[in-house]
Amino acid sequence: MKTAFDAINAGTHKGTITIQITGSTIETATAYLRASGTGSAIYTSVNIYPTVTGLSISGNLALPLIDLNGATNVTIDGRVNATGSTKDLVITNTSFFRRRITKYE
Numbered sequence: 001m002k003t004a005f006d007a008i009n010a011g012t013h014k015g016t017i018t019i020q021i022t023g024s025t026i027e028t029a030t031a032y033l034r035a036s037g038t039g040s041a042i043y044t045s046v047n048i049y050p051t052v053t054g055l056s057i058s059g060n061l062a063l064p065l066i067d068l069n070g071a072t073n074v075t076i077d078g079r080v081n082a083t084g085s086t087k088d089l090v091i092t093n094t095s096f097f098r099r100r101i102t103k104y105e
Helices: 002-009
Strands: 015-021 025-027 031-034 043-050 055-059 066-069 074-076 089-093 102-104
Parallel strands (some): 031 066, 043 074
């Protein structure tokens, strides 16, 4: 997730953005998404969803796993391929100190 958000923040991906999660990840730092119009980040929406069942985004961070600082029009959809009714994406921060998963300001 962090790598994808870093690319959006750098302006590599713009407009309507879709992030398809194809494998489980262990984050070692907060995935920070800036508001569109901040720095090089220019997007109208960000849609995130898994492409197969049983995927997870996890980490052991004292900070939030995902930080949507001023970001709007961001959807994290746990359904496979963003369809159906079964939610199948697990997002977990296992930190003993702070179990925050997301931060939105």
